[in-house]
Amino acid sequence: MNESNFGETPRSVGPEVAQRLSVLRQSIDNLDASLIFLLAERFKCTQEVGRLKAANNLPPADPERERQQIRRLRRLAMESQLDPLFAEKFLAFVIQEVVRHHAMIAAARNGTAENGG
Numbered sequence: 001m002n003e004s005n006f007g008e009t010p011r012s013v014g015p016e017v018a019q020r021l022s023v024l025r026q027s028i029d030n031l032d033a034s035l036i037f038l039l040a041e042r043f044k045c046t047q048e049v050g051r052l053k054a055a056n057n058l059p060p061a062d063p064e065r066e067r068q069q070i071r072r073l074r075r076l077a078m079e080s081q082l083d084p085l086f087a088e089k090f091l092a093f094v095i096q097e098v099v100r101h102h103a104m105i106a107a108a109r110n111g112t113a114e115n116g117g
């Protein structure tokens with residue numbers, strides 16, 4: 001397969017392989033949709049955490065909580081035959097974005113407070 005075939009069903013395979021590939025890709029699409037829905041729900045929770053933290057002058061990040069989450073997710077990943085390093089990197093990637101949101105919420109709140117609102 002050359003580079004221009006990436007992402008396409010290879011034309012050289014038989015109907016059984018093409019059918020299996022299609023079924024697997026349908027599941028992958030469903031799982032990707034689930035991941036998006038789950039992430040959206042997680043961000044709704046963390047946005048509320050961000051508002052709670054900003055209102056109570058708590059720092060955006062909580063390193064001790066993150067250490068606990070990493071320990072737990074690494075264990076869950078190993079139990080599920082998922083690479084624990086990948087799980088850790090994925091969590092770090094998500095939390096980095098959450099902390100950025102928290103900081104923006106706090107900055108917006110402080111700006112508002114300074115302007116008397």
Ligand SMILES: O=C(O)C(=O)C[C@]1(C(=O)O)C=C[C@@H](O)C=C1
Nearest residue numbers: 046049061062063065066095098
């Ligand atoms: O639990 C918190 O304090 C959060 O702000 C949520 C969260 C997370 O996304 O899970 C994000 C930042 C913190 O450093 C730890 C955890």
